[in-house]
Amino acid sequence: DQQVKQNSPSLSVQEGRISILNCDYTNSMFDYFLWYKKYPAEGPTFLISISSIKDKNEDGRFTVFLNKSAKHLSLHIVPSQPGDSAVYFCAASAAGGSQGNLIFGKGTKLSVKP
């Protein structure tokens, strides 16, 4: 049973517009959430994180929103650039526990067209 779900395998956006990537989770014990960007044959690159005590976190063009009641988070990229084209993974952790290991979604492939 998938605990972290990214229901859109792909997303295509025009350069300069907003990209919105979505993620749903089922485990109410998750309290730390992250987004990673990945190019083929490379390791994921950390983008932004949010803990469950917040509902929004911004870093430059990237903003993550967390809706705990809906068990939903989203990543907004504004404005989108062609270099943002990659696979984006949502990850979650019950970091308040002893493990801290991440549970990943299957990813959403973002294509930003010039």
Next chain:
Amino acid sequence: DGGITQSPKYLFRKEGQNVTLSCEQNLNHDAMYWYRQDPGQGLRLIYYSQIVNDFQKGDIAEGYSVSREKKESFPLTVTSAQKNPTAFYLCASSITAQYQPQHFGDGTRLSIL
């Protein structure tokens, strides 16, 4: 430059052989992790270590073994008991296990000859 180094980038194994994947970090991170990625899938945790000389099984540990004798090193052995070893293997580390982002190496692609 600080970072995580995985070697080799490509690795081939014959049936019945054990093979060891290297992971070294110079970030002074306490926690280290091994993940496996299959095509079209997310990353799945194989083993993790929160501190030297301690490690725990992840979701798919069968057929794998690890050691953590030094803070900076966390090698993964893929044994002959792993029935489907062909995959992309990723090593990660974090300052501590809780509330810290994990930073990844560039991976090792293992293939069966």
